[in-house]
Amino acid sequence: MTRHLGRLLFVGLLGGVLALGWMGYRIWDTGNRDDRRQADAIVVLGAAQYDGRPSAILKARLDHGIQLFNDGAAPWFVVASAIFVSDRTHMLRVLRIATDEGIASRGSPTTTSPTDATLPNQVEATIREVGALALYFVGAEIADRAHVRGPNRETIGSSSWL
Numbered sequence: 001m002t003r004h005l006g007r008l009l010f011v012g013l014l015g016g017v018l019a020l021g022w023m024g025y026r027i028w029d030t031g032n033r034d035d036r037r038q039a040d041a042i043v044v045l046g047a048a049q050y051d052g053r054p055s056a057i058l059k060a061r062l063d064h065g066i067q068l069f070n071d072g073a074a075p076w077f078v079v080a081s082a083i084f085v086s087d088r089t090h091m092l093r094v095l096r097i098a099t100d101e102g103i104a105s106r107g108s109p110t111t112t113s114p115t116d117a118t119l120p121n122q123v124e125a126t127i128r129e130v131g132a133l134a135l136y137f138v139g140a141e142i143a144d145r146a147h148v149r150g151p152n153r154e155t156i157g158s159s160s161w162l
Contacts, residue, residue: 012134030095033089035106039074039083043105045094056114061085064110071107087113089125093133 046063049058067083068074073083086094088109096104110116115125 010159011080020068020130023133024126026132027089027092027126027129027160030107031090031109033091034108036068036071036083036108037106038072039106041076042068042083042085044076044085045079045090057087060110061087061115063112068108069098083108087125089115089122089129093136094130096133097136 028100042065044061050057054062057059065077068083068085069077082093084094084098084107086107086109088111091107091109095105115121
């Protein structure tokens with residue numbers, strides 16, 4: 001009995017490690033794929049700002065979005081068949097949320113964000129994103145099953161509450 005329980009625990013842990021490894025790989029893979037093509041809009045996701053001054057992360061995103069705009073990738077900054085600009089580690093969740101919200105989108109990750117500056121920064125950002133992605137999926141499932149309603153009385157599904 002104890003041996004079977006030990007094997008079951010080992011298989012569960014191995015499955016968890018493999019799932020986390022797969023999520024880490026998908027975050028890295030999506031963040032390294034620049035899918036810039038002509039689109040209806042460019043959407044730059046926000047980050048911190050301080051008294052109207054963008055943080056280094058937001059500045060990197062804005063600079064990349066402006067470059068895409070200057071290159072003629074899209075004529076507007078609105079949400080519709082959009083190019084999403086974010087950090088490489090954040091791109092998988094961004095595109096998943098957009099898809100879940102019915103937005104046809106492509107990603108163009110910035111490579112100049114402080115999250116890409118060093119390997120430790122990349123590892124830290126990837127670990128943080130694995131957690132955020134896991135919470136997104138778990139939270140979306142819980143909200144969908146509970147039919148949770150937000151303050152504007154809309155159902156909180158996939159990403160509305162994140």
